[in-house]
Amino acid sequence: MAAPSWSSASGVVAAGVSCLLWALAQWLARGNLDGYHDMLENYAWAQAWEWGTHKHPPFFAWVVGVWFAIFPQTDLFYHLLSYANVAVGLWGVWHLGVRLGLRNIAPVAVLLLMWCLPYTTLAAKFNANSQLLSLWPWTAALLLASWQERGWRGLAYSVALGVLAGASMLSKYYSGVFLAGFLLPILLTASGRQWLLTPRPYVALAVFGLVLAPHIAWVAGHGWITLGYAMDQGSGDTQWGYVLRFALAPLLYWLPGWLACVAVCSYQQAQVQPQAFWPLWWRLAVRSWMPTGWSDALFWLAVAPWALTLAFGIAGVAELSTPWAIPIGFAFSLLWLRNLQMAVPHATAAALRVLHRAVWPVLATIVLAALVLATGSARTGQVGYYRPSAEAAQAIAQDWAQRHPGVALTWVGGAWAENALLSFYALPTARTLPGLPDTYPAHFNPYPNWSQQAGMLLCPRGPVRPDGSQPLPTLCDQQAQQWLLQRGQNAQPILLAVQRQGWRFPHPQTFVYAVFDVLPQPAPAHRLP
Known part of the structure; x- marks a missing residue:
């Protein structure tokens, strides 16, 4: 040849x-x-x-x-x-x-x-x-x-x-x-x-x-x-x-x-x-x-x-x-x-x-x-194309810093594996957990002392509907609220609305993310004899 x-x-x-x-x-x-x-x-x-x-x-x-x-x-x-x-x-x-x-x-x-x-x-x-x-x-x-x-x-x-x-x-x-x-x-x-x-x-x-x-x-x-x-x-x-x-x-x-x-x-x-x-x-x-x-x-x-x-x-x-x-x-x-x-x-x-x-x-x-x-994706409004993962992570991190100044967010649970967006795009030191931190499957790769550190449960709800109505709570929301109530914590979600902007996204869509704070419980006071 x-x-x-x-x-x-x-x-x-x-x-x-x-x-x-x-x-x-x-x-x-x-x-x-x-x-x-x-x-x-x-x-x-x-x-x-x-x-x-x-x-x-x-x-x-x-x-x-x-x-x-x-x-x-x-x-x-x-x-x-x-x-x-x-x-x-x-x-x-x-x-x-x-x-x-x-x-x-x-x-x-x-x-x-x-x-x-x-x-x-x-x-x-x-x-x-x-x-x-x-x-x-x-x-x-x-x-x-x-x-x-x-x-x-x-x-x-x-x-x-x-x-x-x-x-x-x-x-x-x-x-x-x-x-x-x-x-x-x-x-x-x-x-x-x-x-x-x-x-x-x-x-x-x-x-x-x-x-x-x-x-x-x-x-x-x-x-x-x-x-x-x-x-x-x-x-x-x-x-x-x-x-x-x-x-x-x-x-x-x-x-x-x-x-x-x-x-x-x-x-x-x-x-x-x-x-x-x-x-x-x-x-x-x-x-x-x-x-x-x-x-x-x-x-x-x-x-x-x-x-x-x-x-x-x-x-x-x-x-x-x-x-x-x-x-x-x-x-x-x-x-x-x-x-x-x-x-x-x-x-x-x-x-x-x-x-x-x-x-x-x-x-x-x-x-x-x-x-x-x-x-084509930009002009037709493809949901996957407009999903604001990076923007949502930044917005969630900034919102946490404003509500809890000086308190480090050390872990995030909730909707696996989309909840990893917070660590990937905004807070690399925040450990991502699958679901709830003390249930299956999180205990296979456990995060020690999670209960003594500030964390969050993240539940993406998806885009606002074309008629302007808000997306409904998800199964993730229901599980997070039930889990928080069992532990005597505030189960009210904080809702964040996020869009993508810029030349690549000419028809912005609003996506809603629900976050639930999980704050460390104070240690019980010791009574004097």
Whole structure:
């Protein structure tokens, strides 16, 4: 094949600029973080720095904590974290391609992933699923490095393999399916089987166990709550609708990159050997997903997570969630290009150059689309776009300071996880608690001495209705009032009305937030004898 017309440096620049533009596009088009408050939930968990939570393993929350120990706590920098995570994952895909002997196609394989939904639109919401975009490719690359290298280098790669495998499990237990899929390339390839006869896999396994041990101890000491949450994802029955959606995920999530790859190669081949385009397209489309044989390590790395997940779903072990598919396709573009290169080498060489040149027009389209989406959301008054999370946090913090001068607000409970907006946007030292501070699930990551410190219960009520009527109290309000009355405290809410202003928000909407003060109770007086 002809030498590629780009350097490694130009590929890094293209991928980096892509990630930066996607972060800016998401910040511009969304107006807020995600509508389910997953990203605020991550931040709230990051405040505790525990080895577990009541829902998920903790690694992705630790990443959030480290990031915001360095960078400002704003929506833009949170989106930058999301796409920095993507950039790290793309770098891992590049190294995986090099380890597989596919250095010449690795740059375009990376760029093709930047056209696929998991690495673009879906990556904007940083959570347990998207965290795996960075961890899985590097773990796969380190598996190959561990069995390809010898001596101290091989042992060092094995240690790194164990660390990243552990980090994957500490991000989401679903990574167990990904790690189980390693058995296929290990057992079906000669180099993999030879690796099993060395100390390296057992070093990796030992390190993996050491990384997981503190988390396992934490879970065991907290009633296996995190594992119980994961097990609740399965009903014991096969949910065929979820199975079908997950079965189609490789096409639904990676369709733009796959279509571009196959279409350009088909067109280039049709120029070399004039023939009907569509029959050629169908032949190459099928060929792009095929293995070269039972010992095809790339094929098994690419397909095993998807196939094993489907098997578990069919068996009723888990109720499959389509977002679980976000990290599974890290090796798909390498597989497509490798197979097409074998089938039509000259056409693929030309296609690589075409696909590389298409990067900048695609990025320009992304910026244009972000402007169109932002304009549409602003003009049509989308509630999620106009939700004043940052403005509400500032207003609540200022209101507290005026009503309680000199009294530090040390914790905030209420509507999890939207209540984390106060800590994220205004008061980083205020600890966010899920719900009420002395009830489930707050006691899994307890805040000591909360009753001796000033706190608040925050209950967002939503936007004022179009007819001007106020939003009704929520279940959060009812629970807060009942809890306060039981403790002899004032249960009257303080209502704050907040709007977003500025050029991005031409049709302001008023949102109402209810806050309930929780003041420390005075210690009982000691009577003199």
